[in-house]
Amino acid sequence: MIINFFMKSLFRFSLLVVAVIPTFVQSQDTLTDGAIREVVVTGQYAPTDSRSAVLPVRVLTRERIDRLGANNLEQLLRQELNLRISQDMVLGSSIAVQGLSGRNVKILIDGVPVTGRTDGNIDLGQINLANIERVEIIEGPASVFYGTDALAGVINLISKRGQAEKWKIGLGTQFEQLGERSLMADAGVQVTEKILLLASGGYDQFEGFDTSAAARDLLWNPKKQSYGNATLRFLAGDDNFIRLKGSFFDETIENTGTIRRPQFKPYAFDDTYHTIRRDAALLHEGTVLKKMYWNNTLGINTFKRQKETLRTEMETGEQNPVPGEQDTTRFESYTLRSVMASKNNASRLQWLGGFDLRHDRAFGQRIRDSLSTQPDQSAMTDLALIGSLRYRPFRQTAIESGLRAGWNDRYGRAFTPSLHIKQNLGNQLDLSASYSRGFRSPDLKELFFYFIDASHYIIGNYDLKPEKSDNVQTNFRWQIRQPKRTGGTAIELNINGFLNSITDKIELYEYLETPGGGI
DSSP states (O other), X not given: OHHHHHHHTOOEEEEEEEEXXXXXXXXXXXXXXXXXXXXXXXXXXXXXXXXXXXXXXXXXXXXXXXXXXXXXXXXXXXXXXXXXXXXXXXXXXEEEETTBOGGGEEEEETTEEOOOOBTXXXXXXXXXXXXXXXXXXXXXXXXXXHOTTOSSEEEEEEEOOOOSSSEEEEEEEEEETTTEEEEEEEEEEEOSSSEEEEEEEEEEEEOOBOSSTTOSSOSBOOEEEEEEEEEEEEEEETTEEEEEEEEEEEEEEEEOOOOBSTTSSOEEEEEEEEXXXXXXXXXXXXXXXXXXXXXXXXXXXXXXXXXEEEEEETTTOOEEEOTTOOEEXXXXXXXXXXXXXXXXXXXXXXXXXXXXXXXXXXXXXXXXXXXXXXXXXXXXXXXXXXXEEEEEEETTEXXXXXXXXXXXXXXXXXXEEEEEEEEEEETTEEEEEEEEEEEEOOOHHHHHBEEESSSOEEEOOTTOOOEEEEEEEEEEEEEEEOOSSTTOOXXXXXXXEEEEEEESOOOOOOOOOOTTSOO
């Protein structure tokens, strides 16, 4: 009821100012906005027309993002079918795909995993869309290509990488009736024929909301966010691009408590949650040896969450920290990935091969790893080899198989296979079927989290095994109406069915001690 009231009461006013400074000699940019909208890269050998992709990929374009007025990933995916978004006033938003929670959904930005899960979920409200060109979604296991956490699906945000003008400046602001305000700006400059610099940033503020005007502990907590992104792109050849990216994100949530003992020296416990994200990536993609496509990724992601609990004396306004209720948790993730594939999509036989290396670290007073030489720290390393073959026995038929051979320093070896078949039944009709094995390794908090006080008794389990799944799904697509021109209207019918079987599923359980001493 509250959510419905919140959404129905929404009133939005948007102002967008775009300044374009033209030049007499336009830059020759092969990756302009208009040129990349029809291709997908997630789970593909090379950039591929979305209609030709063997693995079905849903694409949400920049036009759709702007049309919905979505500032972050939560606001965008809230409008999508088959994706369930949940909201927590403190932990933020989470997603469920094919009935599986967000801990089984891998979220990437330009192929680099987003780190920092709270209660197993990435807060979608912390992923801004200021510099995002499109969002690609795969429903179903994509563990062969992307490893752990991709058991339910993959969401890959593709950032802007080109512009037609030499100079471009954009300013925007957005106001909502219930106290939400946003300011945003972006700019781009073609420094030389080969060098492009892009930057964006913004500030979001939400004043909080409750059905009772007199409430102190608001149902929807006040929130402040600031963010910024910068990309330096270098054209190394006719079809080779190198990008250096950096971004930051800061968020503060205030959770004011209920007034206690109002008749005599009233007080309240007030929480502040501060989240800091810092990301950097070096990316390369392009054609090598004329017939192969090479994609390289080096990414560093950091996530820090601080919780501060104060006792506020209502009569004097004095605030004092509450012992045992202060906490700081930090995560770091390092990604190195290199994949090479045959580029000719019309070839009868295609191949893909590469490796994926990821190293995760966790820091915090509630991390208790007995195997770690450093107190309040833990680490995990995962290395995998990736291979895939695609064969076309007939022009309209594609068969794609894949295998991921992985090694984890906590769990040893793991093999993950997949098989996809796609049959084109005409220019507007196709049918696909697939089998995929998925897996998810327990994260460091699930293994080594330790939190015991007067009201909590939560401990991790270092004996946990990775989750595994067997997924079978079919997809029928009928493009009833094709657009006659770029930006035209299309009507498409998709029917999808799936069966997902999961073993060794990891959940948080409550144990009660019986009078006899049993559990």
